Amino acid sequence: MIICFDIGGSGIKAALARSASELTPLGRVPTPLDDFAAFVAAMRGVVDRAGAPQGTPIAISITGVVDPATEVITVANIPCADGRKLGPELAMALGRPVFVANDADCFALAEAVEGAGRGHRIVFGAILGTGVGGGIVIDGRIVNGAGGFAGEWGHGPVAATSAGEPPVAIPRFACGCGQTGCVDTVGAARGTERLHKHLFGVELPSTAIVEAWLAGDARAARTIEVQIDLLAGPLALVINVVGAGIVPVGGGLGKVPEFIALLDRAVRQRILRRLDAPLVVPSRLTLEPGLVGAAILGFVENAA
CATH class of the missing domain: 3.30.420.40 (ATPase, nucleotide binding domain)
Incomplete structure (x- = not known):
């Protein structure tokens, strides 16, 4: 099971994935742009609503580029996250493993596996x-x-x-x-x-x-x-x-x-x-490819 997010400059979408093709929507909330504490709180609210067991991984598709060597993200349209080690910081705040990837990469992954x-x-x-x-x-x-x-x-x-x-x-x-x-x-x-x-x-x-x-x-x-x-x-x-x-x-x-x-x-x-x-x-996946890609990312990385 994976709690997956698709995060853009205007909204945070989420779903609970039991497989790459079995996603239960968890709704959408606005993206806090300038307050990282509010950003974390918005994600925590979704995670709590998911009701998933403690330790269930989180996988994120996000606009922006993550440096795999440093885990630092460059994401100009979400200033509060820009320049942070987003995965490690969210993992510490939310108490779960967190995997983060660029939204275009997640699109490609979704199409490669399911599309x-x-x-x-x-x-x-x-x-x-x-x-x-x-x-x-x-x-x-x-x-x-x-x-x-x-x-x-x-x-x-x-x-x-x-x-x-x-x-x-x-x-x-x-x-x-x-x-x-x-x-x-x-x-x-x-x-x-x-x-x-x-x-x-x-x-x-x-x-x-x-x-x-x-x-x-x-x-x-x-x-x-x-x-x-x-x-x-x-x-x-x-x-x-x-x-x-x-x-x-x-x-x-x-x-x-x-x-x-x-x-x-x-x-x-x-x-x-x-x-x-x-x-x-x-593309074949016209319905939430970002969430599908994030789900696949989570399953792949969690099994590694």
Whole structure:
């Protein structure tokens, strides 16, 4: 049995897991952002409500990056937790073993074990949501590497400076990570909006751009074409390097099958391996993948 949490900047969701596929919801509470004592108290309230035996482990999927060497978390949108050894501090406060992992890693783990990655030894889970993220799972375990940054294909100056047919020049946009030209600046929702404004001088939400594209709008179609071209090369490189057998995609654009189908075709044209079957696919776990991933994390780490 595992008490699992999915923690973001706005809310803390929880469930009691008897297996990876048998989760009992424990509700949702707001995330205390600036008071660590309140943060711990919110989690303690959920743990007490779970009624699990003393010693039942806690597993957490959280926005932010955990350094596996130091256990220190970098989580800018939850300031009270940022820079803390979150796992050890919560374990001491709550009197239970605590396992913590990045939310994209937990997404990848959930898809690898219970979703589209079942039967594949190496799974790369790609996030195309507000930004671009990802996680690597090999043989049912998260690979997080030095610093905890493995799988973060959205960052690093790797985005192309021209894209589409005919090619159009793409600026090296500044990224929130401090670098310029990151895939995160042109991929996913904010990237769709940034590219559309760059191409046509019009500010629209990503949802409106995608809806217009699906309805046959030529300008929106051009934006999507350019975005697919910019995403496909870096994702193909990741697949070549890690040898992923399948790439489930989560986040808002992961819920648009037409977008994922285009991306899949573009990626398969760029990788070394020749495939007729889809490689980049929509995620299958649309219901609480963070909690499912946290549950699996807990069972795996607790058995280690």
